[in-house]
Amino acid sequence: MEYLPAALQNLVECFARLPGIGGKSAQRLAFHVLTLPEEEAAAFADAILKAKQTVTSCPICRNLTDGGPCAICTNPKRDPAIICVVADPRDVIAMERMREYNGTYHVLHGVLSPMHHVGPDDLQIKSLIDRVAAGGISEVIMATNPDTEGEATAMYISRLLRPFDVKVTRLAYGIPVGSHLEYADEATLLRALEGRREM
DSSP states (O other), X not given: OTTSOHHHHHHHHHHHTSTTXXXXXXXXXXXXXXXXXXXXXXXXXXXXXXXXXXXXXXXXXXXXXXXXXXXXXXXXXXXXXXXXXXXXXXXXXXXXXXXXXXXXXXXXXXXXXXXXXXXXXXXXHHHHHHHHHTSOOOEEEEOOOSSHHHHHHHHHHHHXXXXXXOEEEEOOTTSOTXXXXXXXXXXXXXXXXXXXXXX
8 A cells, every 4th residue: 555654554564464454444543653753653553562572382282371370270270190282271170160170281283284284293282292291281181172173182192192191082072173262151161071082
């Protein structure tokens, strides 16, 4: 758009690169940022930079944290013998919304996807196997999305866990096939957790 100043056009393009943001939404966001007072705009930019600089992966479960083990891994009320394996940190938030699960998590940061060139070495699978191999784990709940890639990832990990004396379960299909955990409501997630099955 030649009629926009270069800096504004650049801002629109930056917003348009965000997932789920189209051209018109990107324009609306960019114009909104321009109306912010200088202090608010600076605070917004600072929040982005600070999050990028300080948010890291938990050394235990690979969930997001601001340094060291995360709040879930260090919570003494959590059962460290149960690990819920999820694809993404947003899935941890979805599971926590139902307030019924009291175990720990392991975040893979993706799923196996040959079409997108994502293999086992691109995910946090080895660190999960290392956790289970260290002992003290009684159950691993596979809570990847019930789509083709999520199912393939769950099956792959369950095969890797067979040599260990650990129960491997899968969330029941209270969650519609092809959907994502972050969009499921608490009741559906609870039914899926209660109806999990051994793999």
